[in-house]
Amino acid sequence: MARAEQVHLPLAKLQIGITIKLPLSWKNHPFLFNRIQIKEEVQIELIKSLGIPYVILLAGEELLVEEEETSTEELPEIKKIDPEVDLKLQVRKSLRVSQQRFIKSVNDCRTAFSKTGSDPEGAYHSSVALVEEMLEHMSEVELPELALVSAGESDSSITQHGISVAVVALMIAKAMKLNQSDMRDIALGCLYHDVGKLKVPDAIRRKKGALTEHEVNFMKMHPNYGYDMVSKSGLFPEQVLNIILHHHEFIDGSGYPDGLKGDKIPLTTQIVSLSNDFDQQLWAEDVRSPQVALGYLFKNRAGKHDKELMACLVQILGIYPPGTIVQLSDMSIGKVMMTTKEVKQPQVWACEPDGSESSLRFLMQEKVTVEQVLKVEELSGGAIKVLQPEMGISFYFNGVPNELPV
Numbered sequence: 561m562a563r564a565e566q567v568h569l570p571l572a573k574l575q576i577g578i579t580i581k582l583p584l585s586w587k588n589h590p591f592l593f594n595r596i597q598i599k600e601e602v603q604i605e606l607i608k609s610l611g612i613p614y615v616i617l618l619a620g621e622e623l624l625v626e627e628e629e630t631s632t633e634e635l636p637e638i639k640k641i642d643p644e645v646d647l648k649l650q651v652r653k654s655l656r657v658s659q660q661r662f663i664k665s666v667n668d669c670r671t672a673f674s675k676t677g678s679d680p681e682g683a684y685h686s687s688v689a690l691v692e693e694m695l696e697h698m699s700e701v702e703l704p705e706l707a708l709v710s711a712g713e714s715d716s717s718i719t720q721h722g723i724s725v726a727v728v729a730l731m732i733a734k735a736m737k738l739n740q741s742d743m744r745d746i747a748l749g750c751l752y753h754d755v756g757k758l759k760v761p762d763a764i765r766r767k768k769g770a771l772t773e774h775e776v777n778f779m780k781m782h783p784n785y786g787y788d789m790v791s792k793s794g795l796f797p798e799q800v801l802n803i804i805l806h807h808h809e810f811i812d813g814s815g816y817p818d819g820l821k822g823d824k825i826p827l828t829t830q831i832v833s834l835s836n837d838f839d840q841q842l843w844a845e846d847v848r849s850p851q852v853a854l855g856y857l858f859k860n861r862a863g864k865h866d867k868e869l870m871a872c873l874v875q876i877l878g879i880y881p882p883g884t885i886v887q888l889s890d891m892s893i894g895k896v897m898m899t900t901k902e903v904k905q906p907q908v909w910a911c912e913p914d915g916s917e918s919s920l921r922f923l924m925q926e927k928v929t930v931e932q933v934l935k936v937e938e939l940s941g942g943a944i945k946v947l948q949p950e951m952g953i954s955f956y957f958n959g960v961p962n963e964l965p966v
Contacts, residue, residue: 567617569624574604578620583612651907652920654958655897658707661697662723662956665690666711669719669751676755680793691747694723695740698730698957705899705958706731708882716843716952718754724954726750729835731876731957732869736831746828748796749803753832756786756804780816783808803832810864834865834873842883842953850881850953851933879903879930883953885939886930893939894921894930895947898958904929915942 569580579597595618598604607615617624668690675683698704706727711720726747733743757765760782764775771779787805790796809815809825810833825833834857841853854874857865880886880903884896894908897920905923923929936949944950 567621568614569617570614571608571612573624574598574607574615575623576601576604577623579618580607581616581618582607583614583616651898651922655707655920658956658958659709662709662954663711665694665723665956666717666719668693669722670717672751673719673755673758676789681795684793684795687748687751688744690751691744694726694730694747694957695743698727698734700957703901704731704734706876706882706955707898707958708896709954709956710951711954716839716954718757719751720954721839721843722751722754723956725753725832725835725839727955727957728838728873728876729831732831732835732872733828735872735876736827736869738828742799742828745797745799745803746831749800749807749828749832750835752786752790752796752800752804753807753836754782754786755789756782756784759785759789780808783817799826799828802826803829807832807836809833810861811866812863814864830866830869834869837861837865838873839954849885849933849935849949850877850883854881878906880906880933882906882955885934885936885947885949887932887934888923889929889931893934893943893947895949900924906930909947911943911946913943914940915944915946918946 569578574580576598579595582594582596584594596603596607597619668686672683672686672690675686709724711717716724729746729750730743733746738746757779760779764771764778767775783805787801790804791801806815806818806820806825806829809818809820809829811822811825811830813819813821815833838853838857841856842850844853854877857870857873876899878899880896880899882896882898886894886896886908888894888908888910891913892910893913894910896906896908898907900906902924905928908921908923909918910921911918921928936944939947939949
């Protein structure tokens with residue numbers, strides 16, 4: 561039987577439901593495989609950003625509107641891309657995909673929360689699906705890196721906080737070589753660890769400045785509220801419920817609500833407790849810097865978190881975690897966007913000290929390194945406008961290999 565002739569489909573005809581193949585090497589796109597079943601509009605937009613004139617249609621031809629056949633000879637050839645330019649395109653796509661995935665995860669988590677009271681089984685299944693998707697994103701590469709993402713808000717929502725905490729906690733769990741079951745419990749626990757705050761009045765939860773003693777005591781009830789909300793469904797594993805109830809416990813017994821010590825706190829819960837503590841510091845009004853947040857943990861949390869877990873956190877964040885404002889060896893200013901293996905040469909959004917000539921830069925391709933970390937007050941008005949250091953810091957997995965040539 562003769563082999564069927566390939567159908568070259570122009571990008572304008574892409575639609576949900578069809579299955580296509582990319583006419584690219586796997587190294588030149590951010591998808592896991594060349595074969596893609598299109599399920600979401602975001603996949604279409606991403607394919608259109610790859611700089612190709614067509615894709616190869618594998619299945620779903622019956623879904624397409626019938627039009628006159630386009631001769632494959634009329635289609636322009638795919639131009640060969642310079643490796644350096646291609647690399648920059650990959651990293652740009654990687655950051656964009658990380659951002660899109662983060663926003664989708666936040667929205668999916670919000671949808672699951674909305675079902676907690678009226679449809680607890682639906683909430684559970686939606687959350688489990690989200691966890692599986694996040695684990696898949698993390699496993700796309702052997703050694704995932706962290707990318708800086710944002711929901712475009714100056715205050716962190718419960719869902720945004722939960723996703724970012726889950727990403728950091730999963731990275732720690734991976735470094736600790738925990739099994740998949742534990743990682744699923746960690747991710748699910750992270751998504752729901754603050755759901756009890758929905759029972760706390762907005763006037764307390766969103767209050768700027770110090771809380772009164774009464775308000776602090778009310779806020780400290782949120783683990784109990786969350787546990788009560790989630791446990792009554794009978795669907796969530798015991799480890800997940802433990803995370804929700806005990807994510808504010810410290811190994812020295814100074815946490816709440818039960819003052820647990822040491823091994824009385826499961827490792828999965830300890831990992832979430834540390835990740836939650838770190839992420840909370842990133843959103844403190846007087847912090848907004850991963851360097852300062854880490855410094856706070858080492859100064860104020862000594863003996864409260866396990867030393868090995870703290871070491872893991874430092875390892876996955878690197879010397880210059882995403883969101884760090886830095887001065888480069890060529891005197892330009894940058895914000896770290898993504899971690900790399902070469903800790904002193906991350907990928908940065910950079911500009912001149914006055915805020916001019918902003919661009920995404922790949923320091924491993926340049927003879928440029930990070931010289932020092934800068935505080936916001938050391939930046940000019942122009943640099944502040946470009947780098948937006950006041951925006952909160954959240955993380956998502958970088959799902960694209962970012963091994964840059966030396």
